[in-house]
Amino acid sequence: MATERAAARKPSIRKRNDEIFDAAARVFAERGYHGASTQDIADLLGMRQASLYYYFSSKEAALEEVCAIGAAGFVENAEEIAANDAGPTEKLRALASVHITPLAERPDFTRTFLNERKWLPTESRRRIGGMSRRIEAIFEGVIRAGMRQGEFRSDLNVRLTMFGILGMVNSVQIWLDRANKTPSEIAEYLADMAVASVRAVDPPEPEKNI
Amino acid sequence: MATERAAARKPSIRKRNDEIFDAAARVFAERGYHGASTQDIADLLGMRQASLYYYFSSKEAALEEVCAIGAAGFVENAEEIAANDAGPTEKLRALASVHITPLAERPDFTRTFLNERKWLPTESRRRIGGMSRRIEAIFEGVIRAGMRQGEFRSDLNVRLTMFGILGMVNSVQIWLDRANKTPSEIAEYLADMAVASVRAVDPPEPEKNI
DNA sequence: GGAATAATCTATACTACTATAGAAATAGAT
DNA sequence: ATCTATTTCTATAGTAGTATAGATTATTCC
Numbered sequence: 195m196a197t198e199r200a201a202a203r204k205p206s207i208r209k210r211n212d213e214i215f216d217a218a219a220r221v222f223a224e225r226g227y228h229g230a231s232t233q234d235i236a237d238l239l240g241m242r243q244a245s246l247y248y249y250f251s252s253k254e255a256a257l258e259e260v261c262a263i264g265a266a267g268f269v270e271n272a273e274e275i276a277a278n279d280a281g282p283t284e285k286l287r288a289l290a291s292v293h294i295t296p297l298a299e300r301p302d303f304t305r306t307f308l309n310e311r312k313w314l315p316t317e318s319r320r321r322i323g324g325m326s327r328r329i330e331a332i333f334e335g336v337i338r339a340g341m342r343q344g345e346f347r348s349d350l351n352v353r354l355t356m357f358g359i360l361g362m363v364n365s366v367q368i369w370l371d372r373a374n375k376t377p378s379e380i381a382e383y384l385a386d387m388a389v390a391s392v393r394a395v396d397p398p399e400p401e402k403n404i
Numbered sequence: 405m406a407t408e409r410a411a412a413r414k415p416s417i418r419k420r421n422d423e424i425f426d427a428a429a430r431v432f433a434e435r436g437y438h439g440a441s442t443q444d445i446a447d448l449l450g451m452r453q454a455s456l457y458y459y460f461s462s463k464e465a466a467l468e469e470v471c472a473i474g475a476a477g478f479v480e481n482a483e484e485i486a487a488n489d490a491g492p493t494e495k496l497r498a499l500a501s502v503h504i505t506p507l508a509e510r511p512d513f514t515r516t517f518l519n520e521r522k523w524l525p526t527e528s529r530r531r532i533g534g535m536s537r538r539i540e541a542i543f544e545g546v547i548r549a550g551m552r553q554g555e556f557r558s559d560l561n562v563r564l565t566m567f568g569i570l571g572m573v574n575s576v577q578i579w580l581d582r583a584n585k586t587p588s589e590i591a592e593y594l595a596d597m598a599v600a601s602v603r604a605v606d607p608p609e610p611e612k613n614i
Numbered sequence: 615g616g617a618a619t620a621a622t623c624t625a626t627a628c629t630a631c632t633a634t635a636g637a638a639a640t641a642g643a644t
Numbered sequence: 645a646t647c648t649a650t651t652t653c654t655a656t657a658g659t660a661g662t663a664t665a666g667a668t669t670a671t672t673c674c
Contacts, residue, residue, distance in 0.1 A: 210651090228438035229523065231631060245652050247633065309519070313439065354593045357579045358572045365571020373564060383564045391601040420621090441661060455622050457663065 213239065214249045219260045219302035227257055227310040257310060258318040264307025265325035267296030272332045282340030283389055286359075289333060291385040293363045298370065298377035305367050330356055337392065346392040359388045423449065424459045429470045429512035437467055437520040467520060468528040474517025475535035477506030482542045492550030493599055496569075499543060501595040503573045508580065508587035515577050540566055547602065556602040569598045 217238040221230040232253055236243040250256040271292040275285055296304045311322050333356040340346035363384055373380060427448040431440040442463055446453040460466040481502040485495055506514045521532050543566040550556035573594055583590060 226436060226438055226523065228436055232633090233631075241651095242653060243631090244633075244654080248651065251633095253632070313436065351585075351593060354583060354585065354590065355597070357575065357583060358594055358597050361575020361578070362568045362572040365567065365575065368571070369567045373567060375561075375564065380564065383561060384568055387565070387568050387601040390603075391597040393600075442663090443661075451621095452623060453661090454624080454663075458621060461663095463662070 211249060214246065215256070215259055215263065216302070218250075218256045219263070219300075219306050222257060222260055222310055223302040223305040227253075227306075227313045254315055254318070257306070258314055258322065260303055261307045261311045261314065261318075261322045262325070264296070264300065264303035264305075265311075265322055265329075267300055267304060268293060268307075268329050269325050271295065272329050276332045276335065281345060282336055282343055283345045283393065285336045286333075286340060286392065287385040287389050289336060290359060290363050290388040291381040293360075294366055294377055294381035294384065297364075297366050301367065301370075308364055308367060330360065333360060340392060344394060347394050350392055355392060359391070362388065421459060424456065425466070425469055425473065426512070428460075428466045429473070429510075429516050432467060432470055432520055433512040433515040437463075437516075437523045464525055464528070467516070468524055468532065470513055471517045471521045471524065471528075471532045472535070474506070474510065474513035474515075475521075475532055475539075477510055477514060478503060478517075478539050479535050481505065482539050486542045486545065491555060492546055492553055493555045493603065495546045496543075496550060496602065497595040497599050499546060500569060500573050500598040501591040503570075504576055504587055504591035504594065507574075507576050511577065511580075518574055518577060540570065543570060550602060554604060557604050560602060565602060569601070572598065 214235075217235050221234045221238060224230075225234065231243075232246055233243045235256075236246055239246075246256075250259065272289055275288045275292065278285070280288065307322070311319060311326075314322060334352050337346065337350060337352050337355050341348055341350055341352075366380060366384070370377070370380070375383075424445075427445050431444045431448060434440075435444065441453075442456055443453045445466075446456055449456075456466075460469065482499055485498045485502065488495070490498065517532070521529060521536075524532060544562050547556065547560060547562050547565050551558055551560055551562075576590060576594070580587070580590070585593075
């Protein structure tokens with residue numbers, strides 16, 4: 195039993211910490227960073243407002259932490275897909291599709307990342323911004339590959355295409371609740387739209403072996 | 405001269421009023437509704453904070469006014485296109501394209517409408533929400549028409565398609581400054597993406613006369 | 615030029631929010 | 645059983661924000 199307790203200690207600390215930031219994420223997502231008070235977060239946890247400062251040093255620090263968790267959800271998924279050996283069409287489809295998952299599963303963190311990171315002070319905004327640029331770069335890489343390999347139209351503007359597709363999939367956070375579709379239905383549908391918007395019009399020469 | 409003054413009076417009142425709401429829009433767009441103080445607005449105008457209340461009855465009322473102006477820019481453009489007699493493909497292209505115009509020309513108002521209207525109290529949020537739904541309905545109407553007439557794929561989900569395309573064009577407000585393209589280049593490009601994402605794959609039978 | 619209207623000002627009540635300091639309570643380790 | 649580290653608490657300083665009341669200045673009209 196002593197060993198069990200010992201084993202449980204670290205995870206339990208971890209767990210309380212998670213509860214704090216879950217609550218912060220929820221309040222930030224629902225009321226916006228400036229509309230959220232540390233009192234709101236404390237209320238959700240049933241603790242005193244001042245006690246929160248045991249877990250973070252400032253409201254801004256809490257925002258950065260929540261944003262970092264939110265961004266990580268996107269980055270990890272995207273990195274994994276970028277690394278596999280599927281073709282550009284399938285990679286783009288997968289990128290767009292898995293981008294929906296964090297939006298559906300951790301909406302408080304991802305919405306805070308997407309909508310509230312702009313209120314971070316310069317330093318932390320730069321750190322979080324780096325994760326955004328990583329995601330953008332992965333999309334751009336796949337688009338470029340698709341053009342090179344002839345699966346996508348050759349007259350695409352890589353940057354605008356990336357912005358357009360990311361804008362489309364990110365918008366899910368706004369209307370997910372009104373769509374009356376499951377997250378995976380939405381993911382598949384938007385992934386198809388993304389692919390349709392870039393694919394070459396003339397038949398893409400299936401499986402070229404040189 | 406008396407007549408000139410008289411003629412100038414109403415417009416001048418109008419003008420000052422516009423300055424007030426221009427400043428409010430700017431501050432709301434830059435700092436977010438909750439991050440914006442009436443003091444910030446007054447500073448921009450070089451007037452005292454309390455004097456603003458001569459022009460609006462509360463900060464919330466100012467937000468509703470700014471949002472209404474922002475939404476109107478979208479609605480008017482969309483209504484006009486919906487009413488003309490172009491085909492669905494051209495209508496969708498035009499809808500997506502002109503949607504960019506207000507985002508580029510009145511960014512403070514449109515960004516406030518898009519990002520801050522959610523903080524309005526229930527009553528005014530409903531009023532502004534009506535304008536959003538009008539825009540959505542116009543997009544849906546054109547998508548439906550395109551399916552009916554065979555220009556668009558017949559397996560589209562009207563609602564998801566509308567959400568996807570609107571999400572894409574609305575996202576311009578976030579990245580316009582980073583795109584290094586003119587608003588009209590962006591407008592044309594995204595309009596093409598939108599059309600590409602819905603067009604029928606098999607040749608769309610040009611000009612059917614029955 | 616003087617009355618009436620419009621626009622802005624001063625002063626302030628009231629409320630709310632962040633963050634710090636230090637005390638109290640809780641729980642784990644020996 | 646007690647020591648120690650962790651966690652939460654009370655109390656509060658300090659700041660900032662919205663909105664109202666009523667005085668004051670500027671403008672228009674005759």
